[in-house]
Amino acid sequence: MNGIQYTLREWVDVPAGTDWLAAGELTRLSQFRFPKRRRDWLLGRWTAKQALLHIEGLPAAGLTRLEIASSASGAPKPYLDSEPLATGLSLSHSHGRALCVVSREVLELGCDLELVEPRRPSFVDTFFTDAERQRVEAADAAFRDRLVTMIWSAKESTLKALGTGLKADTRSIEVTPAGEPDPGGWYSADVTARDAGHFRCLWRMDGQFVLSVSATISAMSRTCTSPSSLATRTASSIMIMQKEQPTAMVSAPVSLA
Numbered sequence: 096m097n098g099i100q101y102t103l104r105e106w107v108d109v110p111a112g113t114d115w116l117a118a119g120e121l122t123r124l125s126q127f128r129f130p131k132r133r134r135d136w137l138l139g140r141w142t143a144k145q146a147l148l149h150i151e152g153l154p155a156a157g158l159t160r161l162e163i164a165s166s167a168s169g170a171p172k173p174y175l176d177s178e179p180l181a182t183g184l185s186l187s188h189s190h191g192r193a194l195c196v197v198s199r200e201v202l203e204l205g206c207d208l209e210l211v212e213p214r215r216p217s218f219v220d221t222f223f224t225d226a227e228r229q230r231v232e233a234a235d236a237a238f239r240d241r242l243v244t245m246i247w248s249a250k251e252s253t254l255k256a257l258g259t260g261l262k263a264d265t266r267s268i269e270v271t272p273a274g275e276p277d278p279g280g281w282y283s284a285d286v287t288a289r290d291a292g293h294f295r296c297l298w299r300m301d302g303q304f305v306l307s308v309s310a311t312i313s314a315m316s317r318t319c320t321s322p323s324s325l326a327t328r329t330a331s332s333i334m335i336m337q338k339e340q341p342t343a344m345v346s347a348p349v350s351l352a
């Protein structure tokens with residue numbers, strides 16, 4: 096199975112019990128004090144386990160063999176039977192939904208799920224680069240909230256791919272959206288991370304949410320022999336795991352131009 100796959104789940108999908116959690120996850124769960132954090136964490140684990148079951152080819156009964164631990168930075172780390180998995184994984188939760196991306200080939204990847212909503216101008220002034228701010232100011236007013244959300248989401252995805260999260264300066268990441276979406280609704284953006292190279296971010300709308308996936312171009316290149324094969328291979332290997340059909344994989348061509 097190639098490429099990057101994403102899985103979306105909602106809080107209503109999460110079982111009421113906890114018998115699908117591994118021992119280490121039960122310990123972690125007992126440490127949460129705030130119900131919202133507990134719910135978000137559970138939703139993220141459920142979503143990540145659904146994604147891993149599929150990519151690892153495990154039966155549903157394998158849920159407790161999987162553990163999504165956290166590194167000291169907070170980044171998720173997947174294990175199978177207590178052994179680390181060589182699988183790239185990133186997750187995000189927002190407003191009762193979660194997104195998880197997994198890949199056997201691209202280990203440094205990040206994802207983010209953001210509700211499109213109005214933000215104060217000070218948000219853009221504080222967290223965006225000058226070029227990003229100018230792009231937002233020049234945008235059609237009807238599109239502005241979505242553009243701000245998309246740029247912000249691309250920054251978060253990239254900071255997760257880097258493993259730093261928001262400890263890093265969000266202005267060290269510059270997002271340049273590239274043109275119109277492909278027929279599958281995917282947009283792409285070039286992302287430059289100061290001192291950390293170039294990333295490619297793919298994003299799309301899912302209802303009122305922006306979902307984004309970011310990975311280093313060099314990480315993607317490891318699976319390809321040339322830039323053109325990177326485009327071809329990546330274009331054919333972004334998969335959608337549909338919520339209604341958890342085992343169905345739908346190929347969605349992605350323009351990387």
Ligand SMILES: CC(C)(COP(=O)(O)OP(=O)(O)OC[C@H]1O[C@@H](n2cnc3c(N)ncnc32)[C@H](O)[C@@H]1OP(=O)(O)O)[C@@H](O)C(=O)NCCC(=O)NCCS
Pocket residue numbers: 135136139165167168169170171185186187188189206207208251254255256257258259260261262
């Ligand atoms: C990582 C961060 C950008 C997440 O943004 P957010 O909008 O609050 O939350 P999202 O739902 O999009 O993402 C949360 C998930 O990102 C992942 N994550 C957290 N830190 C991460 C990091 N450094 N690198 C990659 N992924 C990370 C986790 O899987 C987390 O979910 P979980 O804690 O339930 O496992 C943000 O929380 C952050 O940078 N925080 C600062 C770092 C920090 O305080 N770490 C705590 C150490 S325990």
